Amino acid sequence: CRFLSVLTSDPPSDSPIADDWPPTLPCLVTLSTTLRRLHHFHRCSKYRLRFGQTARNRMREKVTASMIFRDRKASYPRSIGHPFIGDYVRLRQNAQWKKVVSESNDQFVVFADIVNKITRSAGKFVPILLAVSTNALLVVDQRTLQLKYRIPANDIARISLSPFMDDIAVVHVKAPVSPGSTELPDTSQKLNSPGCLFGSDHPKRKGDLVLQTCHVIEVVTKLFLVVQNATGKPPDITITTEFETNFGESTVIFLFRTTGLTEVAPGHIRIIRRHNRMEVLL
Structure with missing residues (x-):
């Protein structure tokens, strides 16, 4: 059969995205379709075997980012070709950091990475070192590498963003156990979490964390997976122009407004605090 001879002498590409396939006679269409499907399964299997665990994790992160942000966040397309590097400041190799987090x-x-924390009172940008471990989100002093506070993964309830080109994300933290609750606080977590958001003997909520980073797609994706791995349930991801945040003793409404700019630099964002409203003008 000439068709089989062509397949043997000049086999199709092994690339999973290639669509080349030799033409065939009408009477062999069923055979051709079956062989093409089997060939595709085989080359996909070979392609997957080339990946180590690290590469598989990166692929999983990219797939997760697509599930979260595709057709929902305007800045997502520009992140597709950018690899998720993770440790942009080489924190893993820092000996002092290893001592700080050993407990x-x-x-x-x-x-x-160095990101901007947005202050609750006036919406100002304050640079901080943000780290995400497999167990928690950590805000760290840039110079001393001391933990300012630590948010365990199981305390992250939700992450909110706008659908626009800005790089702002709000990490919503669960409320602490109230004094009258029958649920006991996790004392071991308190011992292992210096500077944790929730005080000491009488928990006092510090509030949600508002961040701005050019790697917002990456950090939200990684937080999503960290929380999912730690708790068995991913955090809710809210993408809308208006949502509530808890700033400790008060609830503040975040409102995003855009002028239609295709690119938004951090310096071009105006954040105005008016009573219980925080307006972000893009």
Whole structure:
């Protein structure tokens, strides 16, 4: 059969995205379709075997980002070709950092970078070192590498963003156990979490964390997976122009407004605090 001879002498590409396939006679269409499907399954299997565990994790992160942000966040398309590097400041190799987190079991860092923390009172940008371990989100002093506070993965309830080109994300933290609750606080977590958001003997909520980073797609994706791995359930991802945040003793409404700019630099964002409203003008 000439068709089979062509397949043998000049086999189709092994690339999973290639669509080349030799033409065939109408009477062999069923055979051709079956062989093409089997060939595709085989080359996909070979392609997957080339990946180590690290590459598989990166692929999983990219697939997760697509599930979260595709057709929902305007800045997502520009992140597709950008690899998720994770540790942008080489925190994993820092000997001092290893000593700092040895007690809290946060040695395994999946993300670290200098980002902007947006202040609750006036919406100002304050640079901080943000780290995400396999167990928690950590805000760290840039110079001393001391933990300012630590949010365990199981305390992250939700992450909110706008659908626009901005790089702002709000990490919503679960409320602490109230004094009258029958549920006991996790004292071991308190011991392992210096500077944790929730005080000491009488928990006092510090509030949700508002961040701005050019790697917002990556950090939200990694937080999503960290929380899912730690709790068995991923956090809710809210993408809308208006949502509530808890700033400790008060609830503030975040409102995003855009002028239609295709690119938004951090300096071009105006954040105005008016009573219980925080307006972000893009």
